[in-house]
Amino acid sequence: xxxxxxxxxxxxxxxxxxxxxxxxxxxxxxxxxxxxxxxxxxxxxxxxxxxxxxxxxxxxxxxxxxxxxxxxxxxxxxxxxxxxxxxxxxxxxxxxxxxxxxxxxxxxxxxxxxxxxxxxxxxxxxxxxxxxxxxxxxxxxxxxxxxxxxxxxxxxxxxxxxxxxxxxxxxxxxxxxxxxxxxxxxxxxxxxxxxxxxxxxxxxxxxxxxxxxxxxxxxxxxxxxxxxxxxxxxxxxxxxxxxxxxxxxx
Amino acid sequence: xxxxxxxxxxxxxxxxxxxxxxxxxxxxxxxxxxxxxxxxxxxxxxxxxxxxxxxxxxxxxxxxxxxxxxxxxxxxxxxxxxxxxxxxxxxxxxxxxxxxxxxxxxxxxxxxxxxxxxxxxxxxxxxxxxxxxxxxxxxxxxxxxxxxxxxxxxxxxxxxxxxxxxxxxxxxxxxxxxxxxxxxxxxxxxxxxxxxxxxxxxxxxxxxxxxxxxxxxxxxxxxxxxxxxxxxxxxxxxxxxxxxxxxxxxxxxxxxxxxxxxxxxxxxxxxxxxxxxxxxxxxxxxxxxxxxxxxxxxxxxxxxxxxxxxxxxxxxxxxxxxxxxxxxxxxxxxxxxxxxxxxxxxxxxxxxxxxxxxxxxxxxxxxxxxxxxxxxxxxxxxxxxxxxxxxxxxxxxxxxxxxxxxxxxxxxxxxxxxxxxxxxxxxxxxxxxxxxxxxxxxxxxxxxxxxxxxxxxxxxxxxxxxxxxxxxxxxxxxxxxxxxxxxxxxxxxxxxxxxxxxxxxxxxxxxxxxxxxxxxxxxxxxxx
Numbered sequence: 001x002x003x004x005x006x007x008x009x010x011x012x013x014x015x016x017x018x019x020x021x022x023x024x025x026x027x028x029x030x031x032x033x034x035x036x037x038x039x040x041x042x043x044x045x046x047x048x049x050x051x052x053x054x055x056x057x058x059x060x061x062x063x064x065x066x067x068x069x070x071x072x073x074x075x076x077x078x079x080x081x082x083x084x085x086x087x088x089x090x091x092x093x094x095x096x097x098x099x100x101x102x103x104x105x106x107x108x109x110x111x112x113x114x115x116x117x118x119x120x121x122x123x124x125x126x127x128x129x130x131x132x133x134x135x136x137x138x139x140x141x142x143x144x145x146x147x148x149x150x151x152x153x154x155x156x157x158x159x160x161x162x163x164x165x166x167x168x169x170x171x172x173x174x175x176x177x178x179x180x181x182x183x184x185x186x187x188x189x190x191x192x193x194x195x196x197x198x199x200x201x202x203x204x205x206x207x208x209x210x211x212x213x214x215x216x217x218x219x220x221x222x223x224x225x226x227x228x229x230x231x232x233x234x235x236x237x238x239x240x241x242x243x244x245x246x247x248x249x250x
Numbered sequence: 251x252x253x254x255x256x257x258x259x260x261x262x263x264x265x266x267x268x269x270x271x272x273x274x275x276x277x278x279x280x281x282x283x284x285x286x287x288x289x290x291x292x293x294x295x296x297x298x299x300x301x302x303x304x305x306x307x308x309x310x311x312x313x314x315x316x317x318x319x320x321x322x323x324x325x326x327x328x329x330x331x332x333x334x335x336x337x338x339x340x341x342x343x344x345x346x347x348x349x350x351x352x353x354x355x356x357x358x359x360x361x362x363x364x365x366x367x368x369x370x371x372x373x374x375x376x377x378x379x380x381x382x383x384x385x386x387x388x389x390x391x392x393x394x395x396x397x398x399x400x401x402x403x404x405x406x407x408x409x410x411x412x413x414x415x416x417x418x419x420x421x422x423x424x425x426x427x428x429x430x431x432x433x434x435x436x437x438x439x440x441x442x443x444x445x446x447x448x449x450x451x452x453x454x455x456x457x458x459x460x461x462x463x464x465x466x467x468x469x470x471x472x473x474x475x476x477x478x479x480x481x482x483x484x485x486x487x488x489x490x491x492x493x494x495x496x497x498x499x500x501x502x503x504x505x506x507x508x509x510x511x512x513x514x515x516x517x518x519x520x521x522x523x524x525x526x527x528x529x530x531x532x533x534x535x536x537x538x539x540x541x542x543x544x545x546x547x548x549x550x551x552x553x554x555x556x557x558x559x560x561x562x563x564x565x566x567x568x569x570x571x572x573x574x575x576x577x578x579x580x581x582x583x584x585x586x587x588x589x590x591x592x593x594x595x596x597x598x599x600x601x602x603x604x605x606x607x608x609x610x611x612x613x614x615x616x617x618x619x620x621x622x623x624x625x626x627x628x629x630x631x632x633x634x635x636x637x638x639x640x641x642x643x644x645x646x647x648x649x650x651x652x653x654x655x656x657x658x659x660x661x662x663x664x665x666x667x668x669x670x671x672x673x674x675x676x677x678x679x680x681x682x683x684x685x686x687x688x689x690x691x692x693x694x695x696x697x698x699x700x701x702x703x704x705x706x707x708x709x710x711x712x713x714x715x716x717x718x719x720x721x722x723x724x725x726x727x728x729x730x731x732x733x734x735x736x737x738x739x740x741x742x743x744x745x746x747x748x749x750x751x752x753x754x755x756x757x758x759x760x761x762x763x764x765x766x767x768x769x770x771x772x773x774x775x776x777x778x
Contacts (some may be wrong), residue, residue: 053703
């Protein structure tokens, strides 16, 4: 009898041990499953189709950010299908450091329009852990220079345009501090270019690329007649108002 | 774009400043108050920094530069460095930051609401009363090297707006109000006759009529896809003005907050109803009212008279492409009223403050420059750049200014806006200024904008929603911690019970000591 009890006990312990191992193996399998990145966001096409003032969730890659300020940050974002502008997203200073170019974040906010710019407002976000990174290549929109009807299809996209000629902004100046020259160093820069047929005014947005950045200083050094290549984000304000992040004088 | 960002930063700074300054009395260093030197020491050079605001208007920048050049010619030992801003809120943000490091400018264009926060520091801003009336260096003083206005030449109502607590902490620089810019062509096309004074009810009625659509979804009144009949630029002014017109609570001179009341709730319900019909929006939510009205997508645009040069299809300044402009007849009226026989509109506009420094001669140099900004040369030139009025009788009554108002080459909408203000100076009001009044103003704006957004996002605006909104706004702007009075000293109310017990105990111990010593003394005397 005593032996029988011992056998039973050993059997039970063995069964328990097997169960524990089985569970452990099961957990490991689950962990492997959970390691796959789960995203909840809608696609770019669904985002485009969403009505204004509806709540949207998108999984996007950070391309650039404006300066963080007291729990808020503005983000230029993209995925492989399109681009997004996320205005004043709630963000702690600590989390702002996580928003490096290429980082995938899941953003929930409201699709909104302000002066023609389609953007996500009142947004919150989480970093998608373990996700890959993505930085969009600039879309060459040189052929669409001056054609707002064509450019609006690429609103917020990272783009480039080449072989533009700097023309006079006002009083012989190649650029202005603020739109009419009423500002001073540190304010947004405005400069106007021509492709021979049309002209357009581009902006160096000081909250994105301030006075200490290469693009700001390059624009401050422009001369009327310079031929330049530019790239930046196709922001919209009552029409095309690109935020230029790179200027190269040929 | 930047103005939106600056606005956000401003709101954040307001919150930070509120918390900083509510605790600022602990351990902060003291700066000695300014005392006017007997004689201005002209043997030394002074470097003065002037932080100025312009309305993104090159003409204003040029006038500042000209004023500096002319002033420096009069005072060769004073050198003024101009730093330009295009937004009051950014100046506020920067001043708050620089107070902490003792690197404030010498002279600054600002709002009295903002100054109320600045003066929470110790002797940060110079009280100007003694300077204003100083016989030698005061307004129009004997030692002043230019034709400055005397204290009597200043418009009293505007000077009164600069009193915070018991002192003048600034000088008025320019004054404006808000105006109702109307597409009269559309109003009449909708079958309405425009009254001289537009009421809120009339405006909503026309706005609702403008919502009629064609079968293809375009609006009947303009044939376009977009029509927001009423857009208010300043949501805070909207709430403040409506409450004032209703004689409803907002705040008082002691800094007590009364904004959360039934009238406010009714206003928010009205806003919700109009947004639900598509008849109303704000700058914060949709964009500049001037852009919409100039494109024929708005009928009633409410904005500052200081924005009048952007208003109308023929305005000299435009923010939209020429191809989007729609031709129509624009007229200017006072902001909408609840009582057409009792007009009330806000008084606003930039003021000038002088920051305190260790060197009293440097402060005096700053004061002289500030005073120079009140000369006719500056006042008349600057007021002509926008829908401002000069703040001195000297300028307003000058032949040059009268000629300006009658000059047919001036933009007519700007002149109409200025004349509307000049005719209604007695109908203007200002809100109480105290440490925290900026936060309250931001809260007023947020109430309107939150409701506008929520309606557009299909949320129901119930009384519960509004009560929750009041709680959120109170917490965000720490309105429950205000009530600090104009001098920033809080009325802390009755003592807590624990404090009473502690103080009572201390008192009892002292009584015990006294009784013991008295008894001891009595015993010694008796033994003696």
